[in-house]
Amino acid sequence: MKLKNVLLASHGTEGAQAAEKMAFEMCEKGAKLHHLIVVDTLWQGMTGDDWLNNGGIRDKFRRYLENELGQEIDAHCDKVNVEANAHELEYSKEIRVGEPDECLIEASRDGDYDMIIMGSPRPKGVSGLRSKMQTKKLTKSLSIPLLMVPFPNE
Amino acid sequence: MVYTKKNPALFIIGVIMLAIWFMADAGMLSGYIEHLGGKKYKYTKELLSIPLYFGVVAAVMGLWQWFGSHKEGNFDYYTSTLAGAMFILLIAMLVRWFIAPEVAVVSKMMGKVGDTGKYLHKILGLNYVVMGILTGIIIVNFFKVPEWAKNGVRVSRLGLKTGVILLGTLYSAAELKNLGGLSIFMIGFFVLGSVGMTLWLGARRGIPNSMGGVLSAGMGVCGVSATVASAPVVQAKSVEIAYTIGTILLWGVGCMFVFPMVGQMLDMSYLKFGAWAGTGILNSAQVAGAALAYQPDGIETLKVAEIFNITRVLVLPIIVMWLAVWYVKREQTGTKVSVGQVIVEKFPMFVIGFLLLFALSTTGMFAPANHYKGKYFNNTTDFKSKNLLSDSKKAALQAEMGKIQRADRKAAVERLIANGKIMSIEDDDQIRGLVNAKIMSKDNNKILKKAHKAVRHASAKIKAFRNWITWLFAFGLVGLGMQITVASMKQAGGQPAVIGGIVGFTKAVLSLIVVMLVVKDTI
Numbered sequence: 193m194k195l196k197n198v199l200l201a202s203h204g205t206e207g208a209q210a211a212e213k214m215a216f217e218m219c220e221k222g223a224k225l226h227h228l229i230v231v232d233t234l235w236q237g238m239t240g241d242d243w244l245n246n247g248g249i250r251d252k253f254r255r256y257l258e259n260e261l262g263q264e265i266d267a268h269c270d271k272v273n274v275e276a277n278a279h280e281l282e283y284s285k286e287i288r289v290g291e292p293d294e295c296l297i298e299a300s301r302d303g304d305y306d307m308i309i310m311g312s313p314r315p316k317g318v319s320g321l322r323s324k325m326q327t328k329k330l331t332k333s334l335s336i337p338l339l340m341v342p343f344p345n346e
Numbered sequence: 347m348v349y350t351k352k353n354p355a356l357f358i359i360g361v362i363m364l365a366i367w368f369m370a371d372a373g374m375l376s377g378y379i380e381h382l383g384g385k386k387y388k389y390t391k392e393l394l395s396i397p398l399y400f401g402v403v404a405a406v407m408g409l410w411q412w413f414g415s416h417k418e419g420n421f422d423y424y425t426s427t428l429a430g431a432m433f434i435l436l437i438a439m440l441v442r443w444f445i446a447p448e449v450a451v452v453s454k455m456m457g458k459v460g461d462t463g464k465y466l467h468k469i470l471g472l473n474y475v476v477m478g479i480l481t482g483i484i485i486v487n488f489f490k491v492p493e494w495a496k497n498g499v500r501v502s503r504l505g506l507k508t509g510v511i512l513l514g515t516l517y518s519a520a521e522l523k524n525l526g527g528l529s530i531f532m533i534g535f536f537v538l539g540s541v542g543m544t545l546w547l548g549a550r551r552g553i554p555n556s557m558g559g560v561l562s563a564g565m566g567v568c569g570v571s572a573t574v575a576s577a578p579v580v581q582a583k584s585v586e587i588a589y590t591i592g593t594i595l596l597w598g599v600g601c602m603f604v605f606p607m608v609g610q611m612l613d614m615s616y617l618k619f620g621a622w623a624g625t626g627i628l629n630s631a632q633v634a635g636a637a638l639a640y641q642p643d644g645i646e647t648l649k650v651a652e653i654f655n656i657t658r659v660l661v662l663p664i665i666v667m668w669l670a671v672w673y674v675k676r677e678q679t680g681t682k683v684s685v686g687q688v689i690v691e692k693f694p695m696f697v698i699g700f701l702l703l704f705a706l707s708t709t710g711m712f713a714p715a716n717h718y719k720g721k722y723f724n725n726t727t728d729f730k731s732k733n734l735l736s737d738s739k740k741a742a743l744q745a746e747m748g749k750i751q752r753a754d755r756k757a758a759v760e761r762l763i764a765n766g767k768i769m770s771i772e773d774d775d776q777i778r779g780l781v782n783a784k785i786m787s788k789d790n791n792k793i794l795k796k797a798h799k800a801v802r803h804a805s806a807k808i809k810a811f812r813n814w815i816t817w818l819f820a821f822g823l824v825g826l827g828m829q830i831t832v833a834s835m836k837q838a839g840g841q842p843a844v845i846g847g848i849v850g851f852t853k854a855v856l857s858l859i860v861v862m863l864v865v866k867d868t869i
Contacts, residue, residue, distance in 0.1 A: 241830050243826060
């Protein structure tokens, strides 16, 4: 079965790259691929309990961090876009800020998707940011099929 | 944008505060206060004043916020912080007056722990400061900070900075000179040592220069604050920042509990503990937390620890500049580092306020006329005869003279026993040192403390400053607790966790050894 309209949740990690690959394979030519990138709320807590710095320093740090995240997202989206074009897919992207599962549920309601494709949670021992999807909550709330692609080599 | 939320929350907070005051004033809390310690319960006076003043403000402003019309502007912006600030204050009140004393009652009911001779809450440092921070952490992580309070939670930083500025009134010139010298030596050695060690370990473990740079600032200078200041300078990647902040927060929160426990086990004096916490704990907020946790109803430990904090924050611009030069050289980015700009930009302005109040304090403007002159030697006119040591107290001190090793301290106690009161500033210094070192039994330490109080009278203004400072720190630390998210702590991992663990542990242990060997019991 080939898909016509897919919501891809990916933020470029190893598991998410497997999901991207699967999405390219499962979409028919000319299909729509909507790419969702979630900026986790954990980034809002990055000034932690700093109180010694002046407000200007904190603002500079926040702008810097936002800029860094923006650049990383842009580079990632460009890469997925190139791949999507190579597979003759119609690529679009969307960035949401919030809890990953809540953002995905909301995004799934905003479009007429055939399926959601995402990577599976990172296995224990693999390093990376701890920003997990609450898959239990997700499966209870979604009204369209969800495909969780296994982690590479698992 | 209009920041004020049309919400009954502030009004409700005001009503709760007024209810606390009313119940205390009408004697409805007498039974409960009896349960919490009766005559030993220290907060009765506070219960009869603080909730009344703040309750009226919160209730009146709460009604206005709830039913009034609000327009965009500075007034709206600043008053919108009230709900959050009062929310933090209410938590601080509840924890200080009821929750922490209740925990102490339960802990005492459980009896002393093994052969430590101490109750569990003392060993774990479970007092209103630690529990206030914990409450903040629980609120932000399990219930989320309510929308109407978010704007005000930021004010907690202002509380802490104002607390440090007011601390300036409590140091004598000699104290500041001696503490400053000690902190420059300790901070200088351990900051440079841990920055160097982190960079060295980082190079050996092959981490990127940007990660090494941001981690060394965090581990070496003042935790999250240093990471925030240095991350843009060394162009740290987002994941490197997350790992570093996570590691430091986790380590800092752990230290806030472990340090007071170790201090209790080693019976450290306030000066020694303040110096150790000020050097060994990575995060500046947790330094204040640990100091107040160690001595919740006094300010001596905080005074020492904050001098170390101020020294650290003064070192911060220098370290950031050094890292900037180091990074540019290593990465060969060709970027020019403006020394002046970095120093001016990173200079902590509140330190000027601290120095200003210290300078004003040395003029005597916060003490009544002749306060300093007559502080010790009111022995002939103002000394109350009821304060003279009784024969039984003299005998109790005499019985433990064998415990005192140092000749100068022994001589001071002998003179105290002979005269029934402390006779000179020098003797008073020795007696205070003896109390801080906890050499004599608890009962005899109480006798010595009373003898000290009988000859030294703090100005009413200074007493008020002390009280305000305690409240400002409690308020600030509860608010800072609300900014520590488990999500950011969970990011502790990767190489920063390994390197940070090694450097943090080494710094804590080495600074403890140095403090025990070098630092005396009095300033």
